[in-house]
Amino acid sequence: MDAEITLQVDGEARRLTVDTRTSLLDALRERLGNTSPKKGCDHGQCGACTVLLDGERALSCLALAVAHDGAAVTTADGLAPAGELHPVQQAFLDTDAFQCGYCTPGQVCSAVGVLDEFERGWPSHVTEDLTGRPEMTSDEVAERMSGNLCRCAAYVNITPAVQQAGGAR
């Protein structure tokens, strides 16, 4: 069964027809040709498909497109105008926080979400003091970025990249 929906993708209104089984990830990749979010597992286990969905990081492979009619989706490609880079993207370049690049757009979107979560004072599993604002320590960042697998294993460069972008030490 097909459904017609509208998505705001990287700031642009896109009208499209999807199968009601179509994931948001496949809607972006196979219907709209936006292949910035990647498919690594299609089961919400690797994080490569992470986008910002109405401003928060989300696994687009676990979202059905038809359930998000009217939603605003930002992919890594939409974080900065062409020719410019978002501070998180610049930090990933500076610290060589990737190799093959396949998990990278998801890592970048996840990091943008993480920085916002710090900004809002959200705690994580490793936050000891739940009454204060969490500090952007490497343990905090690593914990919050652990839903994004990197098989090239750039983790020890990803964490400082997120801290750099967050203006932390």
Next chain:
Amino acid sequence: MTDLLEPRAIGADLVRRDGEAKVRGTATYAYETPVEHPAYAHPVQATIARGRVTAMDTTAAEALDGVLAVLTPFNAERLAETSDFEYAVLQGQDVGFRGQLIGVVVAETSELARQAADAVEVTYDEQPHDTELSADRPDLYAPEQVNAGHETDTAEGDVAAAMATAEVTLERTYSTAMYHNNPLEPHATTALWEPAGGGFLTLWDSTQGVHPDRAAVSEVFGLDQEQVRVVCPYVGGGFGSKGLPHGNVFLTALAARALPGRPVKMALTRQQMFFLAGYRTPTIQRMQLAADHRGRLSAIAIDVVEQTSRVKEFAEQTGVPARMMYASPNRRTTHRLAALDVPIPSWMRAPGECPGMFGPEVAMDELAEELGIDPVELRVRNEPEVDPETGKPWSSRNLVRCLREGAQRFGWSERRAYRDGDWLVGTGVASSVYPTMRQATSTAALRFEGGRYVAEIGAADLGTGAWTILPQITADALGVDVADVEVRIGDTRYPVASVAGGSSGTNTWGSALVVAAREFRTKYGADPRDGDEASGDVDQAGQDDTHSPYAFGAQFVEARVNADTGEIRVPRLLGVFGVGRVINPRTARSQLIGGMTMGLSMALHETSAWDPRIGQVANHDLGEYHITVNADVGAIEAHWIDEHDPYVNAMGSKGIGEIGIVGTAAAVVNAVHSATGVRVRDLPVTLDKLLPALD
């Protein structure tokens, strides 16, 4: 001896040229190739581990609106070359392993293709399967040779006699698990056949080598190589699993042939990759060491048992590193295989060396403990003057320097096992090794165009940095600024290149680029005109056969084990490597750290849990097959020594993609032993193996 290039761009810490595209997600991987009006394919897989497909009812699948083709062994066209069971997809009814490709559906959308594939009804004549590896199987056999052309068995002197007379002996059995490469980008292909003529096929395929890929596909389809083009500018990780094509490539090409003129896309699902994309065989390693009281080895032996698929042989060269690592007059290595009804094993990062340095490096630690000798010192005392296997001098061997510098950086001399609150803390060390290889075939073309130097070669960048470092090499060979050089890769329209495997890419392609650059200068001097061009083959580069070329390293681990729960943490992992000259410290460090982290993953997290009742990996997804995640890593440091090796190639480089994963797991096991007194000989090290011994 080779004249080493004067390093100017070589050694520079340059940011990746493909970096911006990767952080934005605009680098185009195989499945993402923008093509007009693509169709989507989904495979049908066997649901038995051994037997025969007797019928396939495709009626329900074909009845779905939007299904374009359903191919089975009963209606698929006959391929030209069918001797390789993995590549000869849909050419017969025999099932050699569960998950084997037995059909494919092509449809207007990916959702529909998947639904239709599920709707194909398959009838089997099922036979009993046999999928369990053990060292005492009566049907173990010796393959003709093991991977990379190594001898199956080697022997020198008399190990048994040395074992009988030595002051100290050690006899242990170690095992490594089954591991799956699991690159983040699934194996994927976009295939397009030209509608007219004798057939021209374009494959946008995720591969570690466009030319080897093309050679295999053109042979199977009976085409001239010129009738096939393979394009792959970016590879979303491979770790060996995209080094040789797997059945999915041939199946996608076959599916697309049913719809000439229409591009067909197929990506394996993560689950399917556990059946179809290769894996590292589990290994069982019986080790013997004999030594005098000062720790000088008189014998080293490794007898390896591992598995292959009954339908296609792959023999991992696990025993190979024990042949050359340490000095010992008596040596023996053997490999025996069990041919089982299992998926086909293949290359995974450092095949041979990675599993094959687990047993020996834990055994050395056990011997050091028995002798009361520092494990660093034990290794130093067994340093061979020349390659024990070939008798040749080393091109450069700096294992001792790596051990010494690593020990100093790590603070090895102050090490102690102690308890810190609930945590038991210990340290471990192991050596790393990887051969320095250069492939026989690769050609680079170099042209002066618009004031810049443009080189072309069908090389691959799977995150290794080839897009960035090949211009660095070319710039130094030409004596120009690296900004004035562009190197295009990843397309069979460029001159032939070898596979990105065996840590040989830079050594091979770089050598061809250097020859091309020197040829260019010889022909045109320092002031070329637009359109001037030259080419170079790797076989024109000087080759030294009088030395034994290897990279070496030493890895140090601090492990913390929770005394109550057995939880294992590794706050520190430090490696020092002798890898020749480093072309780009940024990308080099990332590769070494990446290898070490994958080694940590092998030690603590990864295992493909085999279910012999049905013959498949039980944990066949990334939720259950655990790889190291961000919160699992502590401080991971990779260092290298300044190493000048004039014998390997003009760059003086040894290859760095694989050595980082070699030895890591042994260092972790040795550290866990230091912390807890528990010696885990079967990977991975998990808390259930420690808990019984903790009070």
